[in-house]
Amino acid sequence: MFIGQQPKDTILEDYARYVNPGRVSVFKQMGLDFVVGRREGVWMWDVDDSHRLLNCRCSGGVFNLGHRPPRVVKAVKAALDEIDVSDHMLLDETRAVLGRRLAEVTPGDIQYSTFSPGGAEAIDVAIKLARGYTQRPGIISVKKGYHGHTGFALATGEDSFRGKFGPMPPGFSKVPFGNADALEAHVSEETAAVIIETIPATAGILIPPDDYYPRVRRACDAHGAQLIIDEVQAGLGRTGRLWAIEEWDVVPDIIVIGKGMSGGIDPMSATCHRPHLDAFFQQNPFIHLSSFGGAALGCVAAMAMLDQTTEPGFMEHVQAMGDRFEAGFVELQSRHSIVAGWRRRGLMIGFEVKDPRMGVAMSAVLAQNGVPAVFADHRPTTIQIMPPLIIQSEEVDFVLEALDRALAFLTDHPEMLAMVSQVAARLGL
Ligand SMILES: Cc1ncc(COP(=O)(O)O)c(C=O)c1O
The missing domain is CATH 3.90.1150.10 (Aspartate Aminotransferase, domain 1)
Structure with missing residues (x-):
C-alpha cells in the first residue's frame, strides 16, 4: 500500500x-x-x-x-485501537507509566521526565531548565560536539552548522573534549550548565580518559553548574550498557534520551532530571509546551522498547x-x-x-x-x-x-x- x-x-x-x-x-x-x-x-x-x-x-x-521491531509494532498497533497522541496539556496515563519506568532505569536519583518529539528539542528543554533553575547564562559545550539543529541545541555546536544563521544567543562557549584541565579552568559562577555527549559521535566516537567525567562532575559541583549528559546516540544499550555514562560511575543532573527511544516507530525523546531541578518546573508547570511532546503512542512504543532492551542477555x-x-x-x-x-x-x-x-x-x-x-x-x-x-x-x-x-x-x-x-x-x- x-x-x-x-x-x-x-x-x-x-x-x-x-x-x-x-x-x-x-x-x-x-x-x-x-x-x-x-x-x-x-x-x-x-x-x-x-x-x-x-x-x-x-x-x-x-x-x-x-x-x-515486532514487539514495538505489536504494542503500537494494539494502542491504535484505544488511544491517540493525547492532549499534551492534560495528564495522561501512558506518560505517567513511562515516567516511572525511566526513573527506575536512569542513573542515580534522576526522577522526572519531560517528553519531546526529537533529540534537539529535548536538548533545548535541558538548557532551558538549567538556565531557569540557576538563573545563569553560561552554557559550556565541547568543540565538535553535536546536540541537534534547533535553537539552543544549535547554539552549542560548530559554525559549520550554525554559522549561516546570524547571531546565536549569548552565553555559549566551548572547550576541547576530554580535557578536564580546560573545563575546570572555564567553569565559573556564571555557568548554568556543562553539556557533553558521553561519547561524542559527530566528533568521531571519542572515548575520554577514565578520570574525565569524575572531574567534570566535581568541577560542576564546585560552581553549582548543572551537568547535562546527552545520550541521544550513546544511550539505551548502544555501548553494551543501558547508559554509556555508567562506565564512569557519574550521575548527571540531566540526561537526554532520543533516537532509539522511538523503537523506530513513533518519535519520542526525553529530558530526565534530578529532584533539585524540579523546583523550577514546580514554580512554572506550563513554562515548556510541545503539542507532540510525550505523544501517548510514542510512550507505548518507548515502553515496549525498554522492555526489550532491559531483558536479561x-x-x-x-x-x-x-x-x-x-x-x-x-x-x-x-x-x-x-x-x-x-x-x-x-x-x-x-x-x-x-x-x-x-x-x-x-x-x-x-x-x-x-x-x-x-x-x-x-x-x-x-x-x-x-x-x-x-x-x-x-x-x-x-x-x-x-x-x-x-x-x-x-x-x-x-x-x-x-x-x-x-x-x-x-x-x-
Ligand atoms: C548526540 C545527539 N544529540 C542530539 C541529537 C539531535 O537529535 P534529533 O535529530 O532527534 O533532533 C543528535 C542527532 O543526531 C545527536 O546525535
Missing part, C-alpha cells in the same frame, strides 16, 4: 522537484540512488526490490532494535557482537594499510582510515557494497559503524566482508578521491 506504488525514477524526480533537490544530487554524485522500500530487522530493500542494505547508520541509533549480546567486529577489524588492519584503527564501546564504533577523503569515499563505496555507514561530520577520517543492536554473527560477518571489499576497492581506485573532493566541497568539509 505504501511501498513501490511509483516507479523509482518518478520518486527520484518528485523528491528532486518537491522535497530536496540538493540532497538528490549529492547522493547521485556519490553513486547512491537508494530509496528506502521494504524494511525489516537489520535490512532495508531498495524501493524497486533490486537489492538490500544492512543498515549500519541506523539514523544514529533510531533503529537500535532493527526496523519495525540483551547487553551481553551487544558486547559479544562488538567483540566479533573487533576481531574482524584486527584482521582487516593486518591486510589494508589505509586502516588507521578504531574506537569502540559495545556497538558504538568509530572505524578510522588514514586520509579524510578516504572516509568520505568509504561511506559511498561501503553503501555500494551493501552497508550504509557514514563518516563523522567533524572528523571525516572516522566511519561511524552503528548497526542495530539485534545484529547476529553472520550479519556482522556480512559487514566485515563489505568493509574488506570497500577497502580493497579504494586502495585500487585512488581516482575515487577526486569524486569525493567535489562532494566534500559541497558538504563544506
